[in-house]
Ligand SMILES: Cc1ncc(C[n+]2csc(CCOP(=O)(O)OP(=O)(O)O)c2C)c(N)n1
């Protein structure tokens with residue numbers, strides 16, 4: 001095309017200038033709208049319409065700049081300051097932002113959290129209703145925000161690493177809906193003070209080592225609530241102190257940029273270059289966005305005048321990013337005073353309108369409940385003259401409540417029913433109360449796990465089959481053959497952990513498999529349990545099926561925070577819109593010494609509601625559990641028996657197809673006198689005790705392996721056994737009051753087991769201290785066969 005004609009060139013230039021001007025003004029408009037939203041939202045909290053507010057004022061310009069480079073397929077893993085970014089990429093409206101503020105539980109009004117999270121916590125759906133992954137490569141994706149500082153860091157490793165795998169692994173290349181040749185960047189935001197967390201350092205180091213497309217934006221407003229950065233960061237500057245991570249021509253590392261949070265043009269330039277490097281070459285980048293302000297202070301919980309000096313407050317007013325961008329627009333003749341004032345005025349008005357709309361939508365269903373309840377209670381008062389005055393008072397109280405909540409409605413209905421006692425006049429009131437109870441259960445108590453087709457609970461049992469000639473091999477060899485088949489048949493599975501790649505894990509479950517299936521699918525990691533978990537989370541969110549290893553169960557504590565805060569709450573807090581099908585593989589219960597024999601099952605089941613907790617007693621059972629879990633979308637942890645890898649097991653012929661159903665116990669020995677409920681390694685000791693009791697005392701034990709602690713015996717199989725034996729003992733290796741108390745509670749209270757007891761139920765557990773080293777240390781720290789026999793003999797005499 002001939003474009004040397006000066007007239008055409010001038011027209012082109014004008015066109016591109018107009019386009020540029022429009023884009024810049026659009027950014028300014030969004031920034032103004034976002035600021036107004038922060039100002040008005042704070043007022044809503046202070047006047048009592050909402051409970052808490054935390055906003056992105058002061059960070060607007062940085063975020064409109066950042067949004068320019070966020071493309072379909074990219075992920076953001078950030079924190080609670082990023083509302084402007086979400087407005088700018090079109091992910092959220094101001095109305096939805098206010099719906100969040102009011103905790104509106106209607107997913108249509110708050111599509112991010114259905115009212116379950118505080119304001120400024122965002123997410124986009126990753127799966128459809130059937131649990132199928134959406135077309136993520138063509139969507140702008142937000143990993144659900146969290147409040148714990150730096151909690152967004154670990155998973156950002158996996159979100160970025162996924163791009164590398166999609167680019168490098170041949171069998172993943174056809175999954176076009178999940179990735180476009182690994183061109184996706186993970187945008188990760190964090191506050192200056194939160195970089196003090198170990199999460200930050202582990203993430204930066206892992207990204208530098210692995211060379212993944214991770215772009216970290218540090219919003220540096222100089223404070224973490226009241227604590228200034230000189231008390232948070234060595235040298236008071238995150239970019240200075242990170243200098244050693246700088247990537248050189250012949251090294252790995254990260255690219256570090258320092259920019260100013262009010263300098264729109266400077267940020268656009270740096271972000272453009274940095275994101276390009278990340279996208280194209282998979283190099284991590286970090287933008288230290290300094291000189292950011294907090295016009296309204298940290299949150300609605302306090303005022304920053306308490307801890308910022310007058311000088312600092314004056315500096316923040318002067319260097320407010322909106323003010324600076326305004327000056328820049330005028331200096332560069334991109335706009336006029338009049339036009340900008342117009343934008344600002346319009347922003348105020350828009351935000352007010354959207355606020356009103358959100359409030360109206362939030363109140364509508366509650367008002368309807370109030371109207372119906374008042375009608376019912378009034379009609380009850382007409383029918384119950386003795387209670388009429390008290391009932392009228394309840395109705396009036398509810399009717400005159402200016403900002404009623406759902407709980408006010410429930411309380412009024414309950415109080416009215418209570419006054420009506422057994423009277424059948426209260427039939428409709430009770431009926432309505434129950435209707436609301438059910439509706440509120442859906443709003444507030446649903447989606448902890450997948451409930452539809454993606455639930456692993458739908459997986460039916462396929463028992464292991466054994467050929468006549470089935471070989472007897474070591475437990476680890478069973479797993480090794482299992483993983484080999486799995487990696488051959490399922491391209492989405494990847495596995496990683498300390499010593500898992502080259503040597504095939506410390507117990508050889510993966511021995512030889514890296515050479516066969518490739519170092520992009522089976523690989524070593526640094527010693528960094530926290531980000532190994534995060535790596536798994538991110539890969540799972542992007543549609544892969546990671547098996548992330550914690551080398552020994554005792555080291556789970558290092559990786560527990562993301563599992564508890566992020567993984568376990570994810571499906572619940574997103575109202576089922578995001579799933580994290582991560583499998584954590586680990587080994588524990590019983591070997592040697594304080595840090596290689598732990599069985600902290602109580603800690604796990606209490607902190608990991610939202611995950612499945614599988615406790616196989618052998619490796620065939622473990623393989624069946626992996627098969628089951630891989631058919632669902634929920635996360636799980638599998639605790640293999642540390643002392644089971646060298647025990648002989650028969651090799652099933654259907655390793656790849658057999659499944660162990662979750663929440664279905666297995667009776668491993670039938671008996672009539674006492675039910676012993678347990679799981680994992682200690683079952684072998686219980687078997688010994690049961691054999692001895694039978695032989696020497698003719699006591700017949702029924703042994704039940706629960707197989708999974710979460711879920712626990714969904715069909716109440718244990719109760720059936722208890723009905724027969726009338727005696728029950730719960731045995732495990734956890735501390736007293738740990739998982740044994742959980743099992744006890746499940747059977748006694750939930751299953752109503754107390755009704756079938758002839759003697760007091762018992763628990764036999766490990767000691768309260770950590771297990772001592774050596775065979776005697778084990779014997780006296782963990783349940784032993786003699787102790788189990790003695791307890792059961794005592795029960796038989798009662
Ligand atoms: C693990 C954890 N500890 C403490 C808090 C309470 N808290 C919330 S925000 C915050 C300060 C964070 O400061 P910074 O990272 O600089 O982000 P900013 O709020 O300044 O943008 C603290 C201590 C928390 N949310 N999580």
Ligand SMILES: [Mg+2]
Pocket residue numbers: 191192193219220221222223224225
């Ligand atoms: Mg800060």
